[in-house]
Amino acid sequence: MREIIKKIKNRKLVIGVIGLGYVGLPLSILFAKKKFKIIGFDIDKKKIKSLCNQRSYIERISKSDIKILSKSSSFTSNFGLISKCDVIIITVPTPLTKNQLPDLHYVKSCLKQIFPFIKKNQTIILESTSYPGTTRELIGNKLKSKFHIGKELFVGFSSERIDPGLNEDKIHLVPKVVSGYSDKCLKIVSEIYRSIFNSVVKSESLEVAEFSKLLENVYRSVNIGFINEMKMIADKMQLDIFEIIKVSSTKPFGFRTFHPGPGIGGHCIPIDPMYLYWKSKQLNYNAEFIKLSKETNFKVLNFVVKKINKLQKKIKIPSKKIKILILGMSYKKNLDDIRESSSIKLIKKLLNLNFRYVDYSDPHISKTNINSINYKKKSINLTIKNLKKYHITLLMTDHDKFNYKKIYQYSNTIIDCRGKFKVGDKVIRA
Known part of the structure; x- marks a missing residue:
């Protein structure tokens, strides 16, 4: 253990990062900036090719950062190179099945591929979000058949806290939660992350750290579901929820502002809470808040469809x-990320309801291809002519790059899901 910690302090460790997506790539860049050597692994050969050519495939990660990464790194789909790594950090996706159950096949496949190449004195850390017990049950139980964990091999879990579009280049400023399979594992995992993060928070167990990540995201899901429900109640009363929030937010204690929207997107809010919901069901406990918030956050999309139908009948x-012109395809403002996008879900609903002219405009996403409904479109330029030709302009994602004054002036009717316009003759809140 002392030898490993010495290598950490001397920047002599080789860091292997498996999964070079929204979590793995910023983390790799941070390690590279701190003078560690990186081997990046991904089964997506397009990502490997882009990185080898010093190109970024995530809009908000700059080419200059990719160049910094490339100086001390290599990128590969060959998992045999795991044997060259001192630390292996797993950042693969953890989605849901069609039945809304945890889908850990990426984690399991990753373990199967790297298992033959794992050797003594390596440290394996899971950063992928999952239910409490995953690290111990999936990783620990598999590896302890071959190694004495805590003496020959070290295992830990550390939750990622990336806020897409806001802190990819500042993740070292966010306190880093760490945990270990044993005390020695925790010591090593802590030292690894302390070398690149300003603050490290030690958790007393793997399960506490895993639960804490889910709690953070369930907290957001429940509060977003709550404010979306308040929006629908306010609408029944013909009141503007955004004006209500503005007044409520003047209270300096006991209130935190959450904003409603047309649904939820990304990985954290739509998916992560269901991992805890599933785990609680295994323990014969029905987590009602989690279930209700998910249902409410999906129900709000039907609320938007009803607004479209009502307006259609009126005109x-x-x-x-x-x-119909949809403004914003990404799930969140100022991103090129369409994971679990409400706009895509809305387009599917509209096409199924026999709407035929549904276009979109997004300054961050030039093309959209939804194979399941044969929707292949290019982003519409927001010219005066284009804005005038649509009967309904629907604001789904409030990108800063949109010219809202122009949109208001030349759109025929606006359905505003984000509170950017004042309700009036041509603006309807949804």
Whole structure:
């Protein structure tokens, strides 16, 4: 253990990062900036090719950062190179099945591929979000058949706290939660992350650290679900929820502002809470808040569809002919990220309801291809001519790059899901 800690302090460790996506790539860059050698692994050969050519495939990660990473790194789909690594950090996706159950096949496949190449004195850390017990049950139980964990091999879990579009280049400023399979594992995992993060928070167990990550995201899911429900109640009363929030937020204690929207997107809010919900069901406990918030956050999309239908009837244009322009395809403002995008879900609903003219505009996403509904479109330029030709302009994602003054002036009718416009003759809140 002392030898490993010495290598950490001398920057002599080789860090292997498996999964070079929204978590793995910023983490690799941070290690590279701190003078560690990186081997990046990914089964997506397009990502490997891009990195080898010093190109970024995530809009908000700059080419200059990729160049810094490339100086001390290599990128590969060959998992045999795991044997060259001192530390192996797993940042693969943890999605849900069609039945909304935890889908850990990426984690399991990763372990199967790297298992033959794991050797003594390596440290394996899971950063992928999952239910409490995953690290111990999936990783620990598999590895202890071959190694004495805590003496020959070290295992830990550390939750990622990346806020997409806001802190990819500042993740070292966010306190880093760490945990270990044993005390020695915790010591080593702590030293690894202390070398790149300003603050490290030690958890007393793997399970506490895993639960804490889910708690952070369930907290957001429940509060977003709550404010979305308040929006629908306010609408029944013909009140503007954004004006209500503005007044409520003047209270300096006991209130934290959450904003409603047309649904939830990304990985954290739609997916992560269901991992805890599933785990609680295994313990014969029904987590009602988690279930209700998820249902509410999906129900709000039907609320948006009803607004479209109501407006369509008012202007007396059949669904086959009415032209709709969706502003924002990404799940969150100022991102090129469409994971669990509410806009995509809305487009699917509209096409199933026989709407035929549904276009979109997004300054961060030039093309969209939804194979399941044969939707292949390019982003529409927001010219005066284009804005005038759509019967409904629907604001789904409030990108800063949108010219809201121009959109207001030249759109026929706006359905605003983000509170950017004042409700009036041509603006409807949804």
